[in-house]
Amino acid sequence: MKKLASVQDAIRNDYNNVVFISSETCSICHVDEPKARKLAEANDVPFHHLDIMQEPELAGVFEVLTVPAVLVYHEGKEIARQARFIDFTSLEKLLKQLPKDSETTDYQTLFK
Template sequence: MATLASVKQAIATEMNNIVFISSETCSICHADAPRVKKLAETNTIAFHQLDIMHEPELAGFFEVLTVPAVLVFHKGKEVSRQARFIDFHSLEELLQQLPTDSKITDYQSLFSEH
């Protein structure tokens, strides 16, 4: 399990990151975490799982009101957020579209319908 400090560092330095915020008492979180982690691995994106019970301050930092929450970051900016009900199909589509190199990102094309 990651720490808030290590995730902040990763978001600042790595191209793409998925932050999965859960709670040890959340059964849906336990079911969704492996699926999100597998999507991250398939798309070669860093995956970080944080537990809101162990670090309550992360709720304020990420402005998360419910779990599970999946936040996707590209070049340090949040580009997607899903909470409680995760749409795995749209999450997978987004992850496949994220640029993996350091060239300039055209955010309009990133979110346009194909």
Template structure:
């Protein structure tokens, strides 16, 4: 998993059929432990995986509306369809990776079901 600038990340997320964004912090021990696990999961599913260190790029906090780290955001067809923060459930994350929404999915329905 490579670290990218905010601009590069937004471009990849907009164009990748499916992608995983890992948001971390420099002094976050949990972030360092979870990174290798999330990266292994992304590799297992041949998923485009990116990382942004929010300590180094604080402007990304507002761009992705993240209040805590680590955070994992899944994207399909340029749109976020799943996120987890602080406590990352790798089983649920794997299931969500395997079942991304179709390109014509109504995203209001995805988030309506999650409530």
């Protein structure tokens, strides 16, 4: 529960966040987690890895029905979600488009 609370604080307080939810028994999760972490770090987005086996309440809090799941947050709101089959190309494109600070966002540029 302690890790979940710190991730929820980060979502509320940080501008952008990537949350990766996995299970220790999921072999695909072990392959996808380093890839998602690398993309987040390359784009200066905080990365949070949560294990659903260690904190089962994650399923209800984040409404995750399958793992792996990648959730992207911007200004405290979920803006993207992928589960089971992660499309790393679209995830990378999204992370590159995210504004890096709280300056006024030009949404025409963001969604080109």
